[in-house]
Amino acid sequence: EIMVTQSPDSLAVSLGERATINCKSSQTVLYSSNNKSCLAWYQMKPGQPPKVLIYWASTRHSGVPDRFSGSESGTDFTLTISSLQAEDVAVYYCQQYYNTPQTFGQGTKVEIK
Amino acid sequence: EVQLVESGGGLVRPGGSLKLSCAGSGFTFSGSAIHWVRQASGKGLEWIGRIRSKPNNHATSYAESLKGRFSISRDDSRNTAYLQMNSLKIEDTAVYYCGRNVTDWGQGTLVTVSS
Numbered sequence: 035e036i037m038v039t040q041s042p043d044s045l046a047v048s049l050g051e052r053a054t055i056n057c058k059s060s061q062t063v064l065y066s067s068n069n070k071s072c073l074a075w076y077q078m079k080p081g082q083p084p085k086v087l088i089y090w091a092s093t094r095h096s097g098v099p100d101r102f103s104g105s106e107s108g109t110d111f112t113l114t115i116s117s118l119q120a121e122d123v124a125v126y127y128c129q130q131y132y133n134t135p136q137t138f139g140q141g142t143k144v145e146i147k
Numbered sequence: 148e149v150q151l152v153e154s155g156g157g158l159v160r161p162g163g164s165l166k167l168s169c170a171g172s173g174f175t176f177s178g179s180a181i182h183w184v185r186q187a188s189g190k191g192l193e194w195i196g197r198i199r200s201k202p203n204n205h206a207t208s209y210a211e212s213l214k215g216r217f218s219i220s221r222d223d224s225r226n227t228a229y230l231q232m233n234s235l236k237i238e239d240t241a242v243y244y245c246g247r248n249v250t251d252w253g254q255g256t257l258v259t260v261s262s
Contacts, residue, residue, distance in 0.1 A: 035211070074249040076192070083244055083252040084184070084192065095250060127192050131249055134208035136182070136194040 040139025156256030169245030
């Protein structure tokens with residue numbers, strides 16, 4: 035099973051400032067067929083289903099504001115919110131879908147400072 | 148428009164069983180793998196398992212901790228996937244979601260296991 039370790043558990047950022055969330059996989063999640071990493075980022079708000087923001091580590095899903103971006107370096111992955119907005123208050127999860135069992139990070143709670 | 152709709156949640160006693168449904172529309176259901184995940188109140192997301200399409204022999208895979216109690220099946224003629232949950236425990240109380248790929252998820256159905 036691929037372990038996915040997410041950090042920090044929570045962070046408080048001022049409106050308009052940058053928020054950065056990290057995720058590390060215990061082994062490669064690079065899909066050889068397209069040379070892309072099988073890593074997704076989700077936003078979860080109370081009473082709502084998972085909303086995917088990023089997949090293939092850096093592909094922004096349709097309709098997702100461009101202040102959300104994903105990057106990678108080997109088995110280290112980062113979700114960046116470039117300018118935090120009030121509506122971005124949520125819990126964020128990374129997920130590896132390279133193989134099964136698929137695994138999620140522990141979640142990062144983002145709040146306004 | 149892709150839609151996934153879960154149903155079948157409710158209150159069940161510990162040790163009981165429940166079968167959830169996931170109805171899909173707006174895409175070729177028979178060609179899609181369907182995943183189930185859950186989230187207990189105040190907890191993180193947990194992947195439960197998935198069932199692949201017919202060309203992939205409807206292969207199933209499960210989280211190790213749930214293997215033996217949970218099983219996934221599908222009826223492509225009804226565009227529906229199922230999650231059979233047996234020997235339910237209090238800690239199985241959660242909102243259950245079905246999904247397709249990583250991009251499409253239903254609204255979820257609440258399962259409460261309580262005496």
